[in-house]
Amino acid sequence: MAAPQARDPLFEVEDLKVHFLTDDGTVRAVDGVTFEIPRGKTVCIVGESGSGKSITGRSLMNLLPGMARIAGGRVRFRPELDQEVEITALDPRGPQIRSIRGKQISLISQEPMAALSPVHTIGQQMIPVIQRHLKLSRKQAADHATAMLARVGLPRPAERLNRYPFEFSGGMRQRVCIAMALACRPKLVIADEPTTALDVTTQANILDLLQELQSEFKLSILFITHDLGVVAEVASEVVVMYLGKVVERGSVEEIFYDPRHPYTRALLRSVPRLGAGKNTRLATIKGMVPSPFDRPTGCDFHPRCEYAQAGLCDVTDPGRVIIGPGRDVRCVLQSPATVLDANPSRRVAHV
Numbered sequence: 001m002a003a004p005q006a007r008d009p010l011f012e013v014e015d016l017k018v019h020f021l022t023d024d025g026t027v028r029a030v031d032g033v034t035f036e037i038p039r040g041k042t043v044c045i046v047g048e049s050g051s052g053k054s055i056t057g058r059s060l061m062n063l064l065p066g067m068a069r070i071a072g073g074r075v076r077f078r079p080e081l082d083q084e085v086e087i088t089a090l091d092p093r094g095p096q097i098r099s100i101r102g103k104q105i106s107l108i109s110q111e112p113m114a115a116l117s118p119v120h121t122i123g124q125q126m127i128p129v130i131q132r133h134l135k136l137s138r139k140q141a142a143d144h145a146t147a148m149l150a151r152v153g154l155p156r157p158a159e160r161l162n163r164y165p166f167e168f169s170g171g172m173r174q175r176v177c178i179a180m181a182l183a184c185r186p187k188l189v190i191a192d193e194p195t196t197a198l199d200v201t202t203q204a205n206i207l208d209l210l211q212e213l214q215s216e217f218k219l220s221i222l223f224i225t226h227d228l229g230v231v232a233e234v235a236s237e238v239v240v241m242y243l244g245k246v247v248e249r250g251s252v253e254e255i256f257y258d259p260r261h262p263y264t265r266a267l268l269r270s271v272p273r274l275g276a277g278k279n280t281r282l283a284t285i286k287g288m289v290p291s292p293f294d295r296p297t298g299c300d301f302h303p304r305c306e307y308a309q310a311g312l313c314d315v316t317d318p319g320r321v322i323i324g325p326g327r328d329v330r331c332v333l334q335s336p337a338t339v340l341d342a343n344p345s346r347r348v349a350h351v
């Protein structure tokens with residue numbers, strides 16, 4: 001039998017905690033998140049609004065809102081096999097992280113109109129960034145920007161450099177954002193709901209383009225979405241988040257064919273199915289994601305969970321149950337090989 005391959009992830013996120021300091025108190029927006037991003041693969045973070053998926057993504061660039069603080073844990077980035085940068089230890093405004101953002105890690109956001117400056121042409125926004133990160137002359141950077149616009153499918157790319165964002169359709173603007181994100185040949189692209197604002201046909205075209213560019217540029221992608229249809233199409237690995245915690249993690253096959261957490265199962269049941277009769281009612285998850293100011297005791301999901309056990313789930317916060325390499329679940333119903341609780345220094349073996 002072949003020996004199992006050693007994991008050599010591009011990113012390791014270990015027990016990451018991000019708190020928001022608000023006038024009403026501290027919000028645990030990300031509460032002990034652990035996962036990896038392998039080289040050249042797509043990891044999808046999925047969950048409802050308020051699950052902490054976007055803040056987790058932005059933590060990988062140490063690009064958080066002013067009220068947010070990294071309260072614990074680590075994000076390690078290994079751009080090369082013999083190189084390691086602890087992103088969470090860097091000054092978020094310092095030169096080292098600024099040289100990484102945009103060059104080695106870039107972001108594609110949901111709303112390209114918000115990501116692009118309305119008062120500058122596409123060339124004015126792309127060329128200086130390419131010059132700075134790739135150390136090119138203005139002419140070389142303009143040629144490179146033109147080639148990138150052509151690569152993402154914009155007709156007459158040289159002419160487009162002199163156009164303003166409002167002169168493009170929504171799909172074309174997202175193609176411009178993809179060209180900008182990939183122009184400096186990053187190792188990781190964080191795609192935060194990049195197709196949510198687009199119509200279905202444009203969404204499919206953008207997903208196809210991202211997958212083509214991923215294999216051409218040997219990219220890793222962290223894809224943030226609430227849409228399990230998109231997850232099924234693009235993911236290699238899936239991280240399911242609920243109220244700031246990872247409740248289940250595994251390969252896309254494991255998540256879709258062997259979901260273990262009641263929340264993952266409920267999410268999968270709420271996906272519309274082709275062939276279902278027109279009178280078939282779509283399953284929903286009862287209740288709503290609680291306010292982070294008013295977290296339930298015990299398991300965060302217990303007020304909505306159909307399997308909740310009184311006296312157990314409303315009292316005990318289940319630890320992270322490791323059931324295989326890259327595979328864990330946070331639920332008391334699992335038969336664990338190993339449970340890691342909220343304190344990573346305490347490892348409890350259950351067999």
Ligand code: SF4
Pocket residue numbers: 261262263299300301302303305306307308309313318330331332333
């Ligand atoms: Fe449901 Fe209990 Fe598992 Fe939480 S720990 S998901 S409440 S069964």
